[in-house]
Amino acid sequence: MNVRSNKREIIFNTALDLIAVHGLHNTPMSLVSSASGVSTGAIYHHFESKEVLINELYLHIKEEIHRAVFTGFDDTDYREGFNTIWSNYFHFLIQHPNVLSFAEQCSTAPIIKNSTRQEAAQFISPLIGFIQKGISEKILMPHDINFILAIINSNVVAMAKLHISHHLTITEEIEAQAIEASWKSLKL
């Protein structure tokens, strides 16, 4: 099992990096095989098909992101918690640009099944809890949860893309301004 999960991990990492650079459809399985040192046969032993591999990688990454988001999260002060979540999310993305690239490609690709998207949605439940708390405590505007999630997510991702694409280097100062912008959007 150790070997097996190792291989899964190797395949995941290789596929992620290749897809981030070459794109979802310019990354043949044979390339994943040669770059990872895992034979195509072995890849197909671990993943039924390319579609399955990519869907599972998508899930894997979504989980990783949401785990990172709550690192060091402290429930005491709401605004502080908001800052932590925003910042964690942002830094994870800029430290893992290949993850962002992969996730963005998947966001519209028909290869990701609806059931996968639904499954991935479960990872945001802690975030939903946090938002609901903000609403019920009259800290956040009483918008629909999806509305609030969309604003936060789109702002973080937009800033991460600006930073990674070098269109705007997000210093600590600018990051603080961006968090403030998101906050002003949503606070009551």
Added chain:
Amino acid sequence: MNVRSNKREIIFNTALDLIAVHGLHNTPMSLVSSASGVSTGAIYHHFESKEVLINELYLHIKEEIHRAVFTGFDDTDYREGFNTIWSNYFHFLIQHPNVLSFAEQCSTAPIIKNSTRQEAAQFISPLIGFIQKGISEKILMPHDINFILAIINSNVVAMAKLHISHHLTITEEIEAQAIEASWKSLKL
């Protein structure tokens, strides 16, 4: 010339719809051909390659979006102008979901060349002018232009995606709240 631009238009529309539904890489030229009633040879008469077709379609669409954004725009009241632009952009996207789908797919796809992206960037110059005016008149926060563009764009697109995906139906009331959210992010 009439016939020519007609064919281009037909190919553009067909490709747009097919790609929106099937994806950039699940839309073979033969499908564009059969669905449009234009032979593959004729498509290649108008567009050097699939890559060229998609790059030109991307440019075409970016122009269309930015033309739509300034429809009925009035310079008198700044906030009113902001509302108009936001709303125009949003309504164009939800009325043309295939455009949004296509544009989103292109946003990360390596098939779009950097030179195309740069060429497309020129279309936002009126928007940049509007933002600069807001900053110089002490109406908007003095953020980097790219920062402000990113916030506005990401918010509009996020709301349009919520609406189109039926995760949240954006009524006039919610639209007003979303505009307000973007505005609060950016106003001084």
Added chain:
Amino acid sequence: MNVRSNKREIIFNTALDLIAVHGLHNTPMSLVSSASGVSTGAIYHHFESKEVLINELYLHIKEEIHRAVFTGFDDTDYREGFNTIWSNYFHFLIQHPNVLSFAEQCSTAPIIKNSTRQEAAQFISPLIGFIQKGISEKILMPHDINFILAIINSNVVAMAKLHISHHLTITEEIEAQAIEASWKSLKL
């Protein structure tokens, strides 16, 4: 008729040059059209098909070669006549390398019909007459005509190819040696 034969000539010359450089099968009719300034429709008005065009060009060129071969030919001295023919043939080829390139490509290409090859064979009848005279006058060895033709032709073409390919620059002196070599092969 003048206009017509003009166009034929233009098409012939263009096709010859293009085929010499790009090869028989890398020379699309559209290229012949654009390079010659004659529309594809007009080309097809003059030549039923690409095959017909090439077959007629082949015939045209074979005739041209054989006309050149007897320029300044004088029946008085047999050896002198042999020299003239050999030299004429050789100089025509090195002065028209595109003709040689085209002819060589056609020599093995299935696009040239047998009937065309037979028709082209008629042009060598003066040469056959000259050879038969040499045999009957006990100047040449009494070989089969095809044998003698093959030796002369292959030697001239081989020397022309050496010269054009720059593998050996055929000076007047070397040319004289080559003629001598052919002559020694065949003389009684």
Added chain:
Amino acid sequence: MNVRSNKREIIFNTALDLIAVHGLHNTPMSLVSSASGVSTGAIYHHFESKEVLINELYLHIKEEIHRAVFTGFDDTDYREGFNTIWSNYFHFLIQHPNVLSFAEQCSTAPIIKNSTRQEAAQFISPLIGFIQKGISEKILMPHDINFILAIINSNVVAMAKLHISHHLTITEEIEAQAIEASWKSLKL
């Protein structure tokens, strides 16, 4: 390795025969595939492209020819050696008319790269040695090596083509005359 070279050999033989009959450009890879029983994918597994396949086949054949030329070659008597080489070359060609057809098509085709032609040129080094020996021993005329090679090669090929095309059946007697003709061209 055995399987591998087997497949290469099968592909080579099939391609050679098909190209000899249909021509270099009327032999689609799909035909090579169906005629050889090797799937297109497998052909592309062994040869990067059609161009590579043809270039490698060209090299393969040139080597085969030059190996055949020195079969039974004996250094003792120079004239005897000349006869052997000439005859070996000639008989190899008439026994392998497809090789001749293929080689002739390649001789002018742009698909054969210059680097391939240069690589193929190395095979004639034993022949060059033989010719140089003839010159230094005052048996052959002191012509340029390329001159002598061209005469011999062009004569052998011309005779082989006469024979194969049935324009002249080369009996043993005629072959002896042809060798004699070449010899008289070149001997001192």
Added chain:
DNA sequence: CATGAATGAGCATTCATTCAT
């Protein structure tokens, strides 16, 4: 007659997937 846009069969090549070893 001339034009050149349009046609569509045909080709080289790719790549997800299988399966004999």
Added chain:
DNA sequence: GATGAATGAATGCTCATTCAT
């Protein structure tokens, strides 16, 4: 289990030829 050669359907693209204008 693991391997990677083999499969072959599918794709982007070409080009000889036609025909409406």
